[in-house]
Amino acid sequence: QSALTQPASVSGSHGQSITISCTGTSSDVGGYNYVSWYQQHPGKAPKLMIYDVSKRPSGVSNRFSGSKSGNTASLTISGLQAEDEADYYCSSYTSSLRVFGGGTKLTVL
């Protein structure tokens, strides 16, 4: 089970939108809607932001949205705010195994 591929870093200006990609294979990301996204601030535990590709847990801002096309899932954050600056991880759950992406550091300019 190989790690999912994410860009190491992305940046955007306050108020803009950014998209973080997460590329897997037809055996994981592409084959099932079992993708979730996590936000992690320095020194803190990860926080669930998106599950089942595009669903938001209660309490998560609607500025966060998820989608999938083929073997690539995406997390979009609109209206960037300073508090969005963090590391973001995608994860896939298939065949009773879980795998994370390498993580993407988001910088808000």
Place this chain on the structure above:
Amino acid sequence: QVQLQESGPGLVKPSGTLSLSCAVSGGSTSSSNWWSWVRQPPGKGLEWIGEIFRSGSTNYNPSLKSRVTISVDKSKNQFSLKLSSVTAADTAVYYCARASYYYDSNPFDYWGQGTLVTVSS
């Protein structure tokens, strides 16, 4: 509100066994959820270690499977991790987490605060 709290030694000697426990409050290890361990080496990304269901069924990361044992003690409402033959590469912050069985992707919806385990002599 479910809360998880890791506990265990912060320092383990090379070739020894890392042992951690995760106490669950506000929820039950007898519920239909997967109880999981995830680790994060300093400055690096997340790595899934493995998980256990209330039935005792387990799933492990294939890269760690030969060294990992996860167990659950429903009477104490906690679950545990043992990782044998540790090396410096096992130095990491170890998180326990609940993976919700009610959603298709079984996402990690609750996490412990994490505990740093250093492997060093």
